[in-house]
Amino acid sequence: MSWESRAGELTPGAAPPWLTPLVERPEAVKHAYRRRVPAEVLAALTAANATAAVTGARRDAAVLVLFSGPRDGAPGSLPDDADLLVTVRASSLRHHAGQAAFPGGAADPGDQSPVHTALREATEETGIEAGRLAPLATLEKMFIPPSGFHVVPVLAYSPDPGPVAVVDEGETALVARVPVRAFVNPENRIMVYRQQNTRRSAGPAFLLNEMLVWGFTGQVVAAMLEVAGWSKPWDTDNLYELDDAMALLDSQGSYGEAQR
Template sequence: MSSDSERSELTPDAAPGWLKPLVDNAHAVKRAYRRRVPAEMLALLTAANATAAVTGGGRDAAVLVLFSGPPDSASGGLPDDADLLVTVRASTLRHHAGQAAFPGGAADPGDRGPIHTALREAQEETGIDTGRLRPLATMEKMFIPPSGFHVVPVLAYSPDPGPVSVVDESETALVARVPVRAFINPENRLMVYRKENTRRLAGPAFLLNQMLVWGFTGQVISAMLDVAGWAKPWNTEDVRELDEAMALVGHDVTDGEAHL
């Protein structure tokens, strides 16, 4: 949970008109996220979260959900050149290799709260100038059982975030500002599942040119499209096994844990 001093750093009025539906309803993203989670998986998430609460397990973490684009739109809706900042982890990593994610990670002891964590981690991973960014809202904390993280997505905006790039090639393979329209395009959407014993638990994913966005990140993006009113009807019957889907972008799956 953000402290009062951290919440004072939020500037929701800095959001352009096209982003306001999402900013004004950021509280609804977690609810939309949970609607897309299969009932069996939701039960596992709830049980794991309850266990972590009792045992004191889990670590605080935050991710930066950065939208960029012009402050004005001729149509009043989403501009064609609006984009979302995404990274892909290095394929050589032992855990979460080749997975797409928002920049972010675990809180450090000196962090003032999730906003500080998200901005610090984004700067470390992508070299972004955080002075160009305007934090707009924090979404509700979400628990990721495999990694044990309690994650707060921090929604932010910049009309021009400046250059971004891979800072450490041993950690990150790609940093990209992906057009939001690529996520909206029904042709890029599918459902992905990973075999967990005999269970087949599928969630929304996005198959793009250089990455497969799935797991926690895919769920959050799907929920944001729903909440913002940007989602278009897509074929939820297109269900692929994770290894098959990852092979389409040239990656093998080495670790099924959800990556931040």
């Protein structure tokens, strides 16, 4: 069975006006993502992708990019109470331990599509009711070399997704509906790099008290802010090594304060 989006499972017409730039131009998110990746890193990603395809190490996966907020609003605007569902992975996991991420994971053999995978995984991780969500669009696949996943972000919307919480502490450390304005706020934005041998590449990150959103998730969020018209100028010279950035979390207050 082909693991592709199926007719009728996407409902772009359910998107509120403030999300239409993302729904109408889902390919623009990947383009914005790639513009931020240094040329040498992009070349390494391409090479790793090709190697994984040849060796069969590449695996299909999907993540749920769930926005919640009011049904009204103009394109390019951002409602004050709009939020984005984010998790923090358990520190005991083999891949991406302790990282902030969208809920999601690898496709199971019985999964019919990326939407199916994203909704199933999100329900397992956060307890969210899939029936309250409207899948709007699938973004282009992105390859993640450390885990070998070929990830499809599934954009979704709900005016009220209901309660969310950690379901399995062995898999997830934190589940939160983060105000989108927390990501937009220039004071919450930094650049983070991770030293790998002699190569050092930096990417956009978001310091949000109990979580540091960086790596793949940080890149996708930054790209979505740009495409949606929400991004504001920020200090891209505010650069931290990953461990130093994580240490800043210890000095932050409780989640939900000073986030906007």
